[in-house]
Amino acid sequence: MSDRPVVLILGAGFGGIGAVSKLKKAPVDIVLVDQHDYHTFRPLLYQVATDVLDPTTVGYPVRSFVDRQHNLSFTQATVAGIDLENQVVSFTDWEPQHYDYLIVALGGKANFLNISGAQEHSFPLYTLNDAVKLKHQVLSKFEAADRSPELVESGALNMVIVGGGPTGVETAGAMAELYYSSLARDFPRLPVADATITLVEYGDRLLTMFNQGLSDYTKEALEERGVQVRLGESVTEIAPTSVTLNSGETLKAHTTVWGAGLSAVPLASALSDDLQHGRVPTEPMLHLVDHPEVFVIGDLAWTTDTKTNKVLPQLGSVALQAGEHVGKTIDRMTRKHKEPEPFTYLDKGSMATIGRKAAVAALPPDVHMTGTAAALVWGTVHLALLSGAENRAVAVANWSFAYMHHDRPSRIIIDLEDED
Amino acid sequence: MSDRPVVLILGAGFGGIGAVSKLKKAPVDIVLVDQHDYHTFRPLLYQVATDVLDPTTVGYPVRSFVDRQHNLSFTQATVAGIDLENQVVSFTDWEPQHYDYLIVALGGKANFLNISGAQEHSFPLYTLNDAVKLKHQVLSKFEAADRSPELVESGALNMVIVGGGPTGVETAGAMAELYYSSLARDFPRLPVADATITLVEYGDRLLTMFNQGLSDYTKEALEERGVQVRLGESVTEIAPTSVTLNSGETLKAHTTVWGAGLSAVPLASALSDDLQHGRVPTEPMLHLVDHPEVFVIGDLAWTTDTKTNKVLPQLGSVALQAGEHVGKTIDRMTRKHKEPEPFTYLDKGSMATIGRKAAVAALPPDVHMTGTAAALVWGTVHLALLSGAENRAVAVANWSFAYMHHDRPSRIIIDLEDED
Numbered sequence: 001m002s003d004r005p006v007v008l009i010l011g012a013g014f015g016g017i018g019a020v021s022k023l024k025k026a027p028v029d030i031v032l033v034d035q036h037d038y039h040t041f042r043p044l045l046y047q048v049a050t051d052v053l054d055p056t057t058v059g060y061p062v063r064s065f066v067d068r069q070h071n072l073s074f075t076q077a078t079v080a081g082i083d084l085e086n087q088v089v090s091f092t093d094w095e096p097q098h099y100d101y102l103i104v105a106l107g108g109k110a111n112f113l114n115i116s117g118a119q120e121h122s123f124p125l126y127t128l129n130d131a132v133k134l135k136h137q138v139l140s141k142f143e144a145a146d147r148s149p150e151l152v153e154s155g156a157l158n159m160v161i162v163g164g165g166p167t168g169v170e171t172a173g174a175m176a177e178l179y180y181s182s183l184a185r186d187f188p189r190l191p192v193a194d195a196t197i198t199l200v201e202y203g204d205r206l207l208t209m210f211n212q213g214l215s216d217y218t219k220e221a222l223e224e225r226g227v228q229v230r231l232g233e234s235v236t237e238i239a240p241t242s243v244t245l246n247s248g249e250t251l252k253a254h255t256t257v258w259g260a261g262l263s264a265v266p267l268a269s270a271l272s273d274d275l276q277h278g279r280v281p282t283e284p285m286l287h288l289v290d291h292p293e294v295f296v297i298g299d300l301a302w303t304t305d306t307k308t309n310k311v312l313p314q315l316g317s318v319a320l321q322a323g324e325h326v327g328k329t330i331d332r333m334t335r336k337h338k339e340p341e342p343f344t345y346l347d348k349g350s351m352a353t354i355g356r357k358a359a360v361a362a363l364p365p366d367v368h369m370t371g372t373a374a375a376l377v378w379g380t381v382h383l384a385l386l387s388g389a390e391n392r393a394v395a396v397a398n399w400s401f402a403y404m405h406h407d408r409p410s411r412i413i414i415d416l417e418d419e420d
Numbered sequence: 421m422s423d424r425p426v427v428l429i430l431g432a433g434f435g436g437i438g439a440v441s442k443l444k445k446a447p448v449d450i451v452l453v454d455q456h457d458y459h460t461f462r463p464l465l466y467q468v469a470t471d472v473l474d475p476t477t478v479g480y481p482v483r484s485f486v487d488r489q490h491n492l493s494f495t496q497a498t499v500a501g502i503d504l505e506n507q508v509v510s511f512t513d514w515e516p517q518h519y520d521y522l523i524v525a526l527g528g529k530a531n532f533l534n535i536s537g538a539q540e541h542s543f544p545l546y547t548l549n550d551a552v553k554l555k556h557q558v559l560s561k562f563e564a565a566d567r568s569p570e571l572v573e574s575g576a577l578n579m580v581i582v583g584g585g586p587t588g589v590e591t592a593g594a595m596a597e598l599y600y601s602s603l604a605r606d607f608p609r610l611p612v613a614d615a616t617i618t619l620v621e622y623g624d625r626l627l628t629m630f631n632q633g634l635s636d637y638t639k640e641a642l643e644e645r646g647v648q649v650r651l652g653e654s655v656t657e658i659a660p661t662s663v664t665l666n667s668g669e670t671l672k673a674h675t676t677v678w679g680a681g682l683s684a685v686p687l688a689s690a691l692s693d694d695l696q697h698g699r700v701p702t703e704p705m706l707h708l709v710d711h712p713e714v715f716v717i718g719d720l721a722w723t724t725d726t727k728t729n730k731v732l733p734q735l736g737s738v739a740l741q742a743g744e745h746v747g748k749t750i751d752r753m754t755r756k757h758k759e760p761e762p763f764t765y766l767d768k769g770s771m772a773t774i775g776r777k778a779a780v781a782a783l784p785p786d787v788h789m790t791g792t793a794a795a796l797v798w799g800t801v802h803l804a805l806l807s808g809a810e811n812r813a814v815a816v817a818n819w820s821f822a823y824m825h826h827d828r829p830s831r832i833i834i835d836l837e838d839e840d
Contacts, residue, residue, distance in 0.1 A: 037563060054474050063606035073609065076563040094567045143457060143496040147514045186483035189493065 004029050004071075007330055008089060008099035010079055012039050012062045014316045015105030015298035018323025019330075020065060020072060026331040030072045031097060033089075037062055037076045040128050042316055046167065048131035049138075049257075050174035051182070059128045079106065082270045084291055101293050101330050104271065104280075105323060108299035108314060111263035111278075117238035118162075122258040125167055134257065138178070141254050142187055149189070155252025157195035160243040162235050163260035164201025165208075166352045169218055171257055172199045173354035176225040197227045198251055200243075202234040207360065209313070209350050210368070214360040217370045221358045262314050264300050276302040276311075284342035286326055295329075297322035306342045318345055424449050424491075427750055428509060428519035430499055432459050432482045434736045435525030435718035438743025439750075440485060440492060446751040450492040451517060453509075457482055457496045460548050462736055466587065468551035469558075469677075470594035471602070479548045499526065502690045504711055521713050521750050524691065524700075525743060528719035528734060531683035531698075537658035538582075542678040545587055554677065558598070561674050562607055569609070575672025577615035580663040582655050583680035584621025585628075586772045589638055591677055592619045593774035596645040617647045618671055620663075622654040627780065629733070629770050630788070634780040637790045641778045682734050684720050696722040696731075704762035706746055715749075717742035726762045738765055 005028050009016045012034035023030055038059035047053040066074045077094035082104070090096045110124035123134045138159070145156040159175060161168045175197050184192040199206075199222065205215035206222075206229070219229050230245070237244040243251045264278035271288060272280045279302035280288070286303060288294040297303075298319035303312045312318045322343060329340040349363035361369040425448050429436045432454035443450055458479035467473040486494045497514035502524070510516045530544035543554045558579070565576040579595060581588045595617050604612040619626075619642065625635035626642075626649070639649050650665070657664040663671045684698035691708060692700045699722035701709070706723065708714040717723075718739035723732045732738045742763060749760040769783035781789040 037559065054476050056474050061606070066608075067605050075567055077567055139457065147495055147497055185487050186481070188486075 002029055005100035005334060006031060006098060007101045007103065008097055009033065009103040009105065010089065011105035011107060011298070012036075012065075012074070013042070013105060013107050013298060014319040015107075015323035016103065017065065018320040019103050019105070019295075019297075019327035020069065020323075022324050022327025023071065023331055024069055026071065026327075026335050028071060028101075028330065028334055030069075031099075032062065032066070032072060032074045033077050033079070033091070033094075033097075034062060034074075035076065035078045036128075038128070039065075042126070045125055045128065045131040046171040046174055048128065049125060049134040049171065050178045051135055051139075052174065055128055055132055058131070079267060082267065084271070084288075084294060087293070099293075102295070103323070103326055104267075104294065104296045104300060105298045105319065106265050106267060106300050108262035108264055110258055111261045112258065113260065115235055115238065118235070118258060121238045121240050122162065122256040124258045125171060126262070134255075137255050138175075142183055142190065145190055146187055151254075152191060152194075154254070155241055156254045157190065157192065158251070158253035159195075159197045159255045159257065160235075160251055160253045161197065161199045161257040161259060162243075163258070164199060164203065164206040164229075164231070165259060166350075167259035168199055168201070168257070169206055169222070169352055169354065171259060172197055172222055172227045173225060173358070176222070176227050177355055180226050196251075196253070198230060198253070199227055200230045200233050200235055200245065202232070204231055206231075207352055210352075210360055210362050214362065214368055214370065218352070218354060218360055221354045221370075225355050225358075262299055268300060271296060285329060285340045286322055286343050295326045297326055303343070305345050307344045312345050317348065321345055422449055425520035425754060426451060426518060427521045427523065428517055429453065429523040429525065430509065431525035431527060431718070432456075432485075432494070433462070433525060433527050433718060434739040435527075435743035436523065437485065438740040439523050439525070439715075439717075439747035440489065440743075442744050442747025443491065443751055444489055446491065446747075446755050448491060448521070448750065448754055450489075451519075452482065452486075452492060452494045453497050453499070453511070453514075453517075454482060454494075455496065455498045456548075458548070459485075462546070465545055465548065465551040466591040466594055468548065469545060469554040469591060470598045471555055471559075472594065475548055475552055478551070499687060502687065504691070504708075504714065507713070519713075522715070523743070523746055524687075524714065524716045524720060525718045525739065526685050526687060526720050528682035528684055530678055531681045532678065533680065535655055535658065538655070538676075538678060541658045541660050542582065542676040544678045545591060546682070554675075557675050558595075562603055562610065565610055566607055571674075572611060572614075574674070575661055576674045577610065577612065578671070578673035579615075579617045579675045579677065580655075580671050580673045581617065581619045581677040581679060582663075583678070584619060584623065584626040584649075584651070585679060586770075587679035588619055588621070588677070589626055589642070589772055589774065591679060592617055592642055592647045593645060593778070596642070596647050597775055600646050616671075616673070618650060618673070619647055620650045620653050620655055620665065622652070624651050626651075627772055630772075630780060630782050634782065634788055634790065638772070638774060638780055641774045641790075645775050645778075682719055688720060691716060705749060705760045706742055706763050715746045717746060723763070725765050727764045732765050737768065741765055 007028045007030045009019055009032045012032055016032060017039055020030060020032060039062050041058045044053060044058045048055050048058050062074050066072050075094060077091040080090045080092045082089050088096050088098050110126055112118035123137060124130050125134060141156045145151040161172050179192060179195055206218045207215050222229055234246045235243055236246050238256050241254050243253055243256055268275055268278055268280050274281055280296045280300055281302045282296050283289055284306050286295045286297055288296055299314040305312055325343045332338040332340060349361060351361040353359040357372045427448045427450045429439055429452045432452055436452060437459055440450060440452060459482050461478045464473060464478045468475050468478050482494050486492050495514060497511045500510045500512045502509050508516050508518050530546055532538035543557060544550050545554060561576045565571040581592050599612060599615055626638045627635050642649055654666045655663055656666050658676050661674050663673055663676055688695055688698055688700050694701055700716045700720055701722045702716050703709055704726050706715045706717055708716060719734040725732055745763045752758040752760060769781060771781040773779040777792045
């Protein structure tokens with residue numbers, strides 16, 4: 001063992017990877033831990049669920065980062081507890097690790113808002129497993145209805161998507177293409193044109209981070225593609241084959257996608273007695289109050305921006321910038337011997353894609369794009385962000401194929417529990 | 421329903437797909453059934469297990485065939501029983517189907533030869549699930565040893581491969597590249613160079629379908645790549661962390677790959693009282709004795725070639741040609757109104773790949789190739805056979821990347837049972 005300070009990073013998402021990238025020159029030993037051996041490119045999960053991309057294109061081996069950085073080691077392990085006083089993290093499957101600096105970037109989990117049946121019967125879309133499970137669910141329901149046509153009447157082909165944020169909108173748009181192009185052709189015996197995809201949003205518009213014009217465009221573009229958009233409605237109960245709205249109306253649907261928000265992981269309570277909506281409040285340097293050596297970033301953190309005084313949203317771009325900032329902070333302290341600086345989020349713009357030739361983008365200070373131009377920007381930016389040259393090449397192959405053929409590369413169900 | 425004859429095809433492997441392809445013009449209704457919604461390109465399963473190819477490249481959506489052929493429908497269902505007298509097949513999850521012609525192409529399953537522990541503790545490589553499970557096993561053992569180095573001593577990184585046929589040889593060669601190139605770099609804390617891959621073959625040479633020269637080349641090429649080849653040895657017991665040989669020697673290994681032969685599926689006994697090594701004897705037109713309307717092809721069939729009087733091996737090329745022959749036979753009877761003809765297998769050659777720039781190929785009548793030339797032939801032929809333009813493009817991307825970078829696209833563990 002070296003006598004360099006140990007930087008223990010919990011979580012290899014955007015936050016953890018961002019921190020790693022800024023510690024390349026720091027005289028530290030970085031111990032990166034994640035429960036999976038892959039980094040998930042979360043903004044494209046909906047493309048796995050709708051079968052445009054292979055799971056392995058969106059999951060990137062963490063150990064490939066390790067190959068490239070001499071002061072970094074990775075261990076696949078699951079966190080059991082954090083002992084702030086003794087500066088030790090315990091694991092369910094690994095020996096306890098001491099740290100000099102701790103970066104907690106463990107992400108969140110779906111917040112089902114105590115809605116009856118939501119946890120049991122809806123499909124969140126936060127992890128790679130979630131995405132694969134949702135894809136299997138859709139394909140399995142179509143296969144079952146193909147064997148037993150009476151299932152169609154009970155809603156086997158219908159889908160309800162809860163939440164009109166980016167996850168809900170992008171999933172709805174991509175599902176519409178999957179349904180009405182690919183699956184309609186694959187299942188000629190089924191009345192796929194009559195299958196419904198309903199997007200339910202409590203507020204009065206979609207994608208509230210954009211202006212009203214982009215929200216209106218989004219709604220129209222979805223409706224053109226066959227999605228039924230229900231604004232000002234919320235869900236009161238989710239059952240295996242139906243969803244009840246607050247108006248009392250019941251929608252028949254065997255598949256419900258949950259895209260209505262995140263809560264923190266259970267470990268949050270080990271970090272703070274003062275959780276905000278389950279998230280951990282952080283100080284201006286993104287550290288924990290009373291623990292300047294512990295940083296909390298990403299979906300787990302409740303961070304108030306020092307410039308705008310607004311709480312930062314749970315977005316990949318926020319996590320990435322926060323991770324980079326913490327990496328720089330530790331680099332400043334250990335290599336440059338300078339004081340840390342407070343974190344400010346730089347909004348580089350937001351984007352969402354609705355379908356072929358349809359996307360919305362807002363680039364600060366006030367560029368708002370729709371249509372093909374926005375779709376091109378979307379593709380370029382996501383391609384640049386995707387980890388790994390080969391993942392980019394495969395994504396281009398997948399996207400080109402889907403675009404040209406209205407088809408999907410891999411609409412198959414690989415169920416490892418299934419005994420061949 | 422039309423009044424055209426129903427051709428019921430059980431199994432969408434090489435046999436079933438071969439039959440479908442020759443029935444395009446026949447005035448029949450083809451009902452294709454498989455327990456999965458994908459066709460498996462079995463010759464490349466070892467590349468999924470060793471992480472060169474994505475599972476979805478080797479599994480091709482059966483419904484894509486359906487799209488292209490007007491007289492074909494597909495149903496994902498599992499066969500429960502066959503009633504030859506009433507010409508009806510029953511399913512566990514679908515209503516019984518009447519047939520006028522039946523093509524049984526259900527494949528085989530691993531034959532563990534009653535070796536103690538083989539079924540419980542070894543990994544066959546016959547289905548896409550098998551391949552993904554084997555890949556997960558290898559990666560999980562490396563991750564576990566990385567957390568707990570004492571596991572190395574007990575053989576966590578070691579592998580034994582049973583059977584020196586194409587499956588065993590190709591898997592051994594590809595595993596050696598995975599181990600000593602990719603994983604050695606990914607796990608710098610582990611002594612990967614000391615991890616052993618042992619190929620055990622009962623006979624006195626590998627790849628007995630080739631001549632002695634190619635067998636010798638294969639052994640040398642594997643040994644150059646770090647594989648320990650044990651000829652004239654068999655396995656007497658397989659335990660979770662060890663393999664016992666007939667010499668009494670025990671090899672420490674947490675992963676054992678089973679590549680030592682196939683037996684028939686349980687349904688075989690519904691087709692014949694006279695099974696040969698569990699396989700169903702067929703008549704010269706590939707039909708069942710007393711049932712000219714029932715054809716049995718592929719790994720399930722015990723077919724004696726009408727020209728050579730030899731029993732045909734359980735190979736994809738045999739299944740494909742048999743399927744095509746049966747398709748042509750039914751086409752002759754229903755469209756051309758001609759008599760069926762007996763089946764003869766045309767050996768178009770055999771190939772196996774050992775690693776980068778190393779393969780063996782035998783093309784009739786007596787061309788025998790080794791090295792880079794054989795590897796090129798291998799790549800070209802497999803590329804041409806792979807279903808789907810996009811699968812071919814992705815395979816080229818995967819292979820090019822692996823070749824250029826000595827790296828793998830997707831060495832990640834996606835375990836759907838894992839609760840994130």
